[in-house]
Amino acid sequence: MPDHRLAVSLHQDDPIPLDVEFSCDPGHVLAIFGPSGSGKTTILRAIAGLARPAHGRVQSGGDTWTDTDAGVFWPPHRRAVGFVFQEYALFPHLTALGNVMTALGHRRRPERRARAAELLNAVHLGGHDSKRPRELSGGERQRVALARALAREPAVLLLDEPFAAVDRAVRRRLQGEIDSLRRMLRVPLILVTHDFDDVVRLATHVLMLDHGRSVGYGSLSTLTSRPDLSWLHEAVGPGSVFEATVSRVDIDRGLVTLAFDGGTLLAPARQLAATTTVRVRIPAREVILATSAPTGLSLHNVLPGIVSAIHDDTTLDKAIIQMTVGRILLLAEVTRDAISKLDIKVGDHLHALVKSVSIEVFVPDTNASSVGPHFLDHTSHTVRIT
Amino acid sequence: MKARRTCVLLFLGTVFCVAWPAPSPAQKPPTIAAAANLNFALNEMADAFARARGTRVELVFGASGTLTRQIRDGAPFELFLAADEEFPNQLTAAGLTRDAGAVYAVGRLVVFAPRGSPLTVDERLEGLARLAKAGGVSRFAIANPEVAPYGKAAEAVLRKRGIWDTIRPRLVLGDTIAQAGQFATTGNAVGGLIAYSLVLAPDFGDRGTYAVIPDADYPPLRQRMVLLKRASPTATRFYEYVLSDAARAIFRKHGYAVPQ
């Protein structure tokens, strides 16, 4: 299986300023996150070949798609890119099947129709083959766009604000599908969004943009637990995000045990099955620090850890304390007065107290049964683009 | 589906090329340019020619000045029958003709009033003068003196009778004598100075009253024709036919005088 690792470096001053360098491995989801106008879509377009950067390189596996120094620029139709546009950009004069078939030019003619039908089935649009885009709902259109992007057998999948135009319920289902998709495909998936919820639920890595400049880049848990990213905190409120597995479900007590790389947490029970992987977010302001483990409290979660960083926000009289708990990083938002009260310094051993009800648990949507493995064609993984 | 569409297109394309409206010069009948006043006389003559000789000619009518201009710009006429001598002479001077041609007829002017018009016609235009003085002339039609010899003659008559200045603002100019006739007969004007051949036309019926203007009142409308350099044998034969007795009879019938 070819290595589809994506490596991107883009630098320009106009028309849209950009200054980013990042890479994404197959199977990872890189969320490009930032406010509108920060250049997120431009980056996607540069990867797809729809925009030509002043200076930069875009490399997918062994293929160099863009290299301004060497004067290399592959036009978009030669790149194996699957692009789901913000407004889906379906071809209005073609049916759903026709739309997907358009991306199957690299296949032999007799195979195309069957393969397109297969893809539409895989995104649960089996009966809608002959419908025109105007006859489909927003969510259905997005699936067609997805099927069309997948039809290309892409080396990288690009999603531009994929959930911006759909309502909450549909959004959850689609997020679940994309999540299972990325586990199935072995290609990098780049997702552009201004909604942190998407980041929390889907991303494995995050690139944070401000006016085209990268202000943070790394794995999700690392980035969310950085105390110094005030801009991020203003947008969503500080809180660390990490993965955990359901180790025990206690129906009587109404609690589940979530095991993470550093301990366990108790959260109120939901319909969670054991061994399910979930994402956990602990908002910083729900974390209380104590110098010793307390007793006589309603609290279930007392996590011992070591202070790794203190970020003072003098303007707001608040501070954010970063603690290492096992292998994850936890953030606690406290008043500056508390720091002096407890005499908190880097390296101190403290306990983090978290109320169970404050823990946000993100569950992959099991109702939207995942995009099955059968849709992956095992006969051809390499795509010849002529 | 695609194959069928291609077939249809090919078929249409062939039809188009075959039916292209530019017939080859060899079989084409010669095109003859003639002053508008000759409309009826020449049509009759062309029919007689076709019956007698078995060959057709195509006739295009217009104002002599306009036709002269077109010939100078390359219009493919082979014979030109003008309403005066000056225009054909221009062409001869420019070296476009075979020779100086010949005068084939002399035209005449009439003053015409359609039925219901307040104008009373008479050969001295006294009725017109009275109407003009009384302010009763809404519009009076003549051909454009700059491009139509009959219009020039009309101007001469009006000047001679001293009506030109009064009636000038009321004039409506046809760019051929035929168009002037149109204006005069359709009630858009109280009347006009038009060609005798027009009122004698078979379709004319009795649309109104007219009076023939005496020849002495305007320079003679000597109408000259010339063969162009590219004239074919058929055109030459028609030229000769126009000067024949049979043709002269037709001219006289239509109100022309014919030179000896």
Next chain:
Amino acid sequence: MDWSALRVSLWLGAGTIIVLLPFGIWFGRVLAHRHFRGKLLVETLVTVPLVLPPTVLGFYLLVTFGARSPLGQAFQAVVGQPLPFSFEGLLFASAIANIPFVVQPIQRGFEAIPPDVRDAAACCGLSPWQRFLRIELPLAWPSVLTAAILTFAHTLGEFGVVLMVGGNLPGETRTLSVAIYDRMQAFDDRSAGIMAATLLVVATVTLMATTMLSRQVGSRRA
């Protein structure tokens, strides 16, 4: 009813479409997608024939290509006959007069295609030519048809240019509109009336077709 004049009129209309449509599709697309300095000037020039009196066009054609001009004489030497006073000359004049009728609707048609859709086509692996044939042209097709119909109708109604440049040659440059004028001058009102009615019917049918087409475009967009 002058059948040869009707034939000339119809062929002039069809010929103008055949000559102008490929140009219109290419140029309309260029104007829709590209932005360059002087684009405003180009768009204005395209519109000029709309407001130009036909006699102006006729005048310039005669002066440029008539037998008295060097260009006209060169043309005559090569082709054997002058450009004006021939069907080809009329076609040439008609093509110029109809440029705005062809280019503008088609330009609007291509402009109406969302840039997203074109980008998506590229990302589906379609080469620029395939993109044009399979995505852009089908989407702009109603506007192409509108352009063709408008041009046809406008050509049928051409009079000033035809008279000046054509020379009223029967079977070659005598169109229906000129034939009406001709018949009126010969006091043959009956023939003139029949031909005028014919042209009126054709014009009405053409307008109906265009209106129906533009409705179809509207519904497709939805």
